[in-house]
Amino acid sequence: MHDFHYVSDQLSGTTESAPLLLVVDDQPSNIQTLYAIFQDSYEVCMAVNGIEALAFCALRRPDLILLDVVMPGIGGYALCEALKQDSRNCDIPIIFVTGNADPLDEVQGFEVGGADFITKPFHATVVRARVQTQLTIKRQADLLRLLALVDGLTGVANRRQFDHVLDAEWRRCGRSGQPLSLLMIDVDHFKKYNDHYGHQQGDVCLRAIAGVIKATVRRPHDLTARYGGEEFACILPDTGRHGALTKAREIEQAIRKLALAHADAPEGIITVSIGVASVSRQDPGDSVASLVSAADAHLYRAKREGRGRVCCLPDQS
Ligand SMILES: [Mg+2]
Structure with a gap:
């Protein structure tokens, strides 16, 4: 409900820092692969299960989450649903990372609010492009929301x-x-x-x-x-x-x-x-x-x- 307040504060204090990616995967080797792809242009943080991911999002707000579908405990889809139900996290784009590209699986992923799918094994260029696309969409949506809510002359709320x-x-x-x-x-x-x-x-x-x-x-x-x-x-x-x-x-x-x-x-x-x-x-x-x-x-x-x-x-x- 209070997201509106934060939006208006962003106008004055925009700092150009590297986008924050959160990688959630139970397999350390998958995390390492994604880390290697993104470490140069992004700040990459990681969580090995759903509980860790939720705890992380309570402290910091990632710009995008790369989320493994199959994990013990809270699975990827359930975690996505939980994040989307929280007004503080519902705008974060989530890209599912999956081992099997079953169309029915993908339907479920989009239904719970996922933005895109990446299939293992990764192709670095494809993964980078998909992440970049989602971040661009997110930035434009944030800007539109900001322009819709702020008084152009004074910078306070309209x-x-x-x-x-x-x-x-x-x-x-x-x-x-x-x-x-x-x-x-x-x-x-x-x-x-x-x-x-x-x-x-x-x-x-x-x-x-x-x-x-x-x-x-x-x-x-x-x-x-x-x-x-x-x-x-x-x-x-x-x-x-x-x-x-x-x-x-x-x-x-x-x-x-x-x-x-x-x-x-x-x-x-x-x-x-x-x-x-x-x-x-x-x-x-x-x-x-x-x-x-x-x-x-x-x-x-x-x-x-x-x-x-x-x-x-x-x-x-
Ligand atoms: Mg897994």
């Missing part, structure tokens, strides 16, 4: 990702009984800023603000998104009213500290108004839409009361 994650967190917090908070953040007098400084400078300003929010809201499951034009939103799971209010004040102060000149604003600098809404225990009548409208209502109150401030419900819980 509205689509915001809607998806808010919905998922709403349901998760409903099940766990944990609180969920939402911040709606609007840049004050932004139209006047664009009129005075031009739209290119307006873009620079939005990027700077997104950077400050992202640096302030940085727990792994928090999400910063561009909600619309000059409006941002933060989803804070497992966070109650008090914690959310503290975060909101930190953001408001941090943006003040940026001291971005705004000649047409009363304070002479860029400020933001923030509305905070929290749900600590969901009632059956509550909906995710009511959380958004509550945060919106507090945001507009912050605007009405003079901007450059944080508003939320008066103390009651």
Whole structure:
């Protein structure tokens, strides 16, 4: 469910390291052969049974798995099924390595989510090409997903990702009984800023603000998104009213500290108004839409009361 969070982090921190291959085979000689083929261009790790492979995937995320079909204990197909059922591993391409190229066997392999088959004995060029093909497909799929979820101007999540994650967190917090908070953040007098400084400078300003929010809201499951034009939103799971209010004040102060000149604003600098809404225990009548409208209502109150401030419900819980 939380894969979306990881995807947005990949955009800024892409490091070009060798792809990580995991070879799972009960025969050391097979592992050695594959190791010899791939050691130059890949980081190759190995596991001699299903238990080891699952333990490895809990610690690291391979870019591709070469998986022996016939192994004592958990067989290749069962292991593939188990990996595909786990949201953290389901995107890893799995190529089956098999001794007998029975078409019925292959059908089963594709049914459990395998990407391709390689038949022993190996031909190094064929094996390399098949692995390369799967890695290319994987990289393109990752990139597409990234582009579909990230706001092009600011690099934070876009509205689509915001809607998806808010919905998922709403349901998760409903099940766990944990609180969920939402911040709606609007840049004050932004139209006047664009009129005075031009739209290119307006873009620079939005990027700077997104950077400050992202640096302030940085727990792994928090999400910063561009909600619309000059409006941002933060989803804070497992966070109650008090914690959310503290975060909101930190953001408001941090943006003040940026001291971005705004000649047409009363304070002479860029400020933001923030509305905070929290749900600590969901009632059956509550909906995710009511959380958004509550945060919106507090945001507009912050605007009405003079901007450059944080508003939320008066103390009651
Ligand atoms: Mg075997």
